[in-house]
Amino acid sequence: MKMSSCLTGLLASSLLLGCSLTSTEIPTSERQVGEATAPKNIIFMIGDGMGANYLTAYRYYLATEPSAEVAATIFDELWLGISSTYPADNTFVTDSAASATALATGVKTFNGAIAVDQQHLPIGTMMQLAKRLGKANGIVASSQVNHATPAGFLAHNPSRRNYDAIADMYLDYRVDGQIVADVILGGGTEYFIREDRNLVAEFKANGYQYADNWQDLAQLTQKPALALLAEKGLPSALNNPEPRPLARLTEKALKLLAPNEQGFLLMVEGSQIDWCGHANDIACAMAEMADFAEAVAVAKHFVDQHPDTLLVITADHETGGLSIGADGIYAWLPQVIMQVQMTAAALAEELQALNSAAAFYQRWMELTAIELPEDVQASLFAARTLDRRAFRFALTEQINRASHTGWTTTGHTAADVPVLAYGKWQQDFAGFQDNTDIARQLMQYVLRYAGKNDDNIISTD
Known part of the structure; x- marks a missing residue:
């Protein structure tokens, strides 16, 4: 995929796009008559730690036994390409923060960084751009909502571990006076209700509906909305008494965001695939893959009902070096x-x-x-x-x-990760690409839908 090189910069409270974000040249055969307008809605799903090997394992997992028929999964149906994930610090092995930054901004940075460059200067994110251009934004995560991946879209900090400061920025950083995220669903009450600050009360004062349990989630009827359903991350899908947790949160986010006239940008993270990989826990990992697959099915159904929507799915990195078969035994x-x-x-x-x-x-x-x-x-x-x-x-x-499951590490690997897409202009994500290419492409769509280019959205506030 050929992309223009672009650095998106954020200076103080200004969103500054001072680079050439020209449109990718697309063969006319890939564009149908009447499709000159970029996708109105973008659903960006990230399976944290979900290497290609996880998709393969999930396919065989659903077959249940080696003698059973092996059928394609929803991931197989949407799989178009593959992506590299390396960070900017010459390690080749990224962490979730550096990769989230690449996926949210189109710029590589160092491990641990949340949407800041190697000089610790903030980088503008696609959600900040979307807010400036009238789109609604939402994040859904099975981790705490201020964990590395969602943070990369909404905050700026040289350390992903500064959870309180990141949570504060979700409320304090504004674009044209507006909070960037209109919908925030996941876990994290520990970081939003603290002795030094009650962010939940402040969000409610800014008009956000709020839920802190699954029963009250149904009472969220319009954006802006905030739901924090656990102190930190949600219970693992294998242990969670609530069925289809990530799918239900995705359904809620889509329902809240869909009415926005200029469309929306929604990021959904299957956060705990990664946590299971770190633990080398295959039963945990397959349960999280099933939960993520349910959420993907929800997003795909939305695209079917709203053809002006694009769904893109990838991973930030692979975790654990999962192998399907181990110890020289030809079986799983x-x-x-x-x-x-x-x-x-x-x-x-x-x-x-x-x-x-x-x-x-x-x-x-x-x-x-x-x-x-x-x-x-x-x-x-x-x-x-x-x-x-x-x-x-x-x-x-x-x-x-x-x-007969194998693992090579309790950390991340530098393995390439899958790229899946469905909906309007899905073929733009076929083949090999870098994680920054994905972000740049999506940011181009946000610009093109609004009829904008970088020259006429520069702001000095």
Whole structure:
């Protein structure tokens, strides 16, 4: 994909687009008559940590057994291209903050940075641009809403760990006097209701409807709206008593944003795919992939009903170095994974409370159905006295061994990630691209829909 080189800069409270954001040359065969106008609505979905190997694993996971028919998933139906993810600090392996910055601004930066460049200067984001041009904005995340990926679209900070300051910026940073995000759905009450500041009260004073539980979520009837449904991240999809959590939040966000006359930009993050990868927890990862797939289906249905919408799906990086098959064994057993009823973290918490070896193994069997030799039973029971993290990895080792799942790291890898698209101008995302190319393309659409170019939206406020 050929792109113009563009640096979007944010100086103080000004959104300054002082670069050449010219339109990509598109063959006329890819544009139907009457499609000169760029997509009105953009849904940008990010599976955090979701490498191509996760899509492959999910496909076989749904087959349940090696002998079963393997069918294409919703991800397979939409898969068009692949993207590189490297940051600007010569490490090749990005973190979520640097990648979020690239995906939100079209500019590479250093690991840990939230929409600032290598000199720590703020970079304008696509949501700030969209707000300036009359679009509504929304973010949905299964993490806390001020985590690295959503933060990259709404805030500026040299460290992703400055959670309170990032949350403050969601309210304090304005474009033309307006808060950038019209809809914010996810977790994070710990950062929005603090001893030093009650951001929820301030959002409500600015006209935002608010919900802090799933029942009240239904009462959000119009934007602006804020829902914080957990202290930090939402419960893992494998443990969450609420069905289809990310899909339901996506449905709500779309319903709230759709009436905006100039369209909207919605970012949806499947945040905890990454968390499961860090934990090397395959049952957790597949549950999060299923949750993300449900949300993708919701977005795809919206596009079908609103053909002036573009859906783009990618990942910020791959997590864990997941391999489908391990230890030289030519097999992978999703049926083993499907019997695991809890994340390893939840398993560890429950099993560590048991002091009887017999009760321990009985509960293990109830929750995993994985039979263990007596010596392994004894070893695992003894491991319960370790710290929670070490015990959790002892549990995942048994699940991974039984299912022939492999991992190379508890961190990120530099593997390329998939790019999926559906709807208006979807073919613009076919083939190989960099993560910055995706952002630049989407920002071009925001400009073109408004009939603007960079020269006539420069602002010095």
